[in-house]
Amino acid sequence: MASLPLASAEPGMQYASCTANDGCTLAFQTSLPVGPGATLDARYATCVLLLHGFSGSSAYFTRNVGALADDHWVVAPDLRGHGNSGRSRGGYHVARLAADLRDLIAYLRTAHQSDDNNDDIQTPSEEAKLQIVPVGCSIGAAVLWTYVELFGSAEFSGFVFVDQAPLQDRSLFGDWDASRAHLGCYDEATMLAAQRAWIYDSAATHAELVRACLGYRYLPDPSTDDISDEAGRRDEEFFVGISRRCDQAWLAKLLADHTRYDHREAIEEIAVPTLVMAGRRTGCFPLEGMRETVRRVETSRPGGARMSVFEAGHWLFYEEPERFNREVVEFVDSCTT
Template structure:
């Protein structure tokens, strides 16, 4: 995987990793025609997918952006909105298609993890589905806050950040106690931390420490105040109606031991799509937590490859 860069329509420089060279360095390679686009979560980066790049790139071109404010991408003062991230994604899609002139067409299946899923739902609301061949949404509910609309209560909303009070408490921690926020994120997102099962979680202290350092180091790269502002926009965004407009094959992945959303909340994505187009969406429940692509990479890579191949036919 190599880093490349493009410029968003507001001048922000955005980074992404790619398994195949693009632009003037592009070669004649059929894998360009089949692109898997990996979208990381809140405070993450493309590095999250270190356990997935090699296997997924065997059959496909793999692209993984760093969202603005994350990883190696620019640090703007504004732009802390899910809609801005969706506009950035549209710019990346256009950039990729323009930069790969060795094939006639590039088909894309995006995999949105956590806030990456929210970015894709916003993309559908703003720009439709035409740029993609299918969707994968990983461990994200369509609304974080509790809401009187649609009986969206504690059985479906985010487990820890679900109203104004809890959101502001999370903001204060990200701004004023970011090291604790990073560790709390690890605690809730790794299944063996959030819901340990001693009989099956045979992990060494070295492995546990290595995992914590990996994720906290990535979160520390971000501007913490900017992240706190993004959180406010993200947690209130209700994507349910937009999800119902998805017309493409959809795979929803969820972690049984996630510390972020109840399974009932994540099942809503399948229900919304199936309500209009039966047979379009399906769900896969993993044994691990929110970062299931990291904890169960072999299964994740296999299911993504099989789903993408079906979408690209």
């Protein structure tokens, strides 16, 4: 695939980057400056870390970053192989993305350290330890669950998981059937079909992704939906344009890894407050599948998790941004103050 121009940062954000332990460049948008010379700002004390979904980028959060950045530091990375981040020949594994996240977090925690040439630079840690609340959407949630399995949850003050069940495939273990698994990609046959579609019919696949992920497309409701044809075309162009930036074969390999991951036991290790957001009109998972995250957290932390259901689809942060932004801010404040 021919290389595409780098995407621009959202208004009020700026692009920065760090390097993964294998040398891959990890790009991210940040609402506050990073690196030497950044002056102390109270918002550095709490970081809302927005993780996009499969074939997406930080641009997904165009309707969210402004509101979330009013009182908090907002960081939205482009996962490896997505957006402005580097491409690698391998690395199409959820565990690799979790390792990248660990490198990014380490960078953010040290990005404001004073240097020998300016002793006046202060760091957020001089007033309080940086508190991080990640918001994992779709595969972004899977990256966080894998992070917990590999590295624990001590880095985080809370978790928000958006419209993702802890296992996509159907399974013999735990009665994980069609009532909980992914609606369209749930076994070897459907995964292979999805891989072929991403590689050989990517244009139609991008359009189908939009249909499955926007609630007003997947389950239209004429009595409540107020989306003009022109607005619908703009939405499709927006999301298709983001997906086109990825190498489709690389995405297909990542999909095979992602769909088989079983995160249910790892979720039981979460020891911080958890909010699960789900779209009632999502084309990806049944609500029962997403409720499993709440149940698993509460096996070891009763009352530690709750679920919020939106009248939207998989991209509920885009369809109901005001509610999404409000609930995220309220949750972040509740577990960091």
